[in-house]
Amino acid sequence: MxxxxxxxxxxxxxxxxxxxxxxxxxxxxxxxxxxxxxxxxxxxxxxxxxxxxxxxxxxxxxxxxxxxxxDPSPDQKLETILNRLNSLQEEQASLLAEFREQLSDRE
Missing domain, CATH: 4.10.290 (Bacteriorhodopsin Fragment)
Structure with a gap:
């Protein structure tokens, strides 16, 4: 209670x-x-x-x-690589020409 x-x-x-x-x-x-x-x-x-x-x-x-x-497509990647290789080849050719010119100036 x-x-x-x-x-x-x-x-x-x-x-x-x-x-x-x-x-x-x-x-x-x-x-x-x-x-x-x-x-x-x-x-x-x-x-x-x-x-x-x-x-x-x-x-x-x-x-x-x-x-x-x-993400570029594979074709775009290949085209980019080819363009870079071409530009590098052109640069290499110009550097070789300049190198030969320097050698001819020394002789």
Missing amino acids: ADALLTPTETAVLWGLHHPYWLGAIAILMVIGLQVGVSLAGQLVRRILKEIGRSPFSLGRWLFHKTTVR
Whole structure:
């Protein structure tokens, strides 16, 4: 009958007064749990803010990569290689001519 007249808070307080060791253990566990919860929330907020700070750079890098890098077809690659080889061959021919001219000037 006495339990029916007490509120849940009063019942908890009376239980704590009758079981002080359990009350101390529960209080310590609650403080530790609160500390861990606050720490996890802080880490989560820090990570979210870091990602928000990085997002414009990541988006810009992604857009730049998508707009500038296009994989050429194999035919285009071959044409590019042939053009480079032709230009190198022409440069080599002009350098050889200049070398021969220098040699002829020495003699």
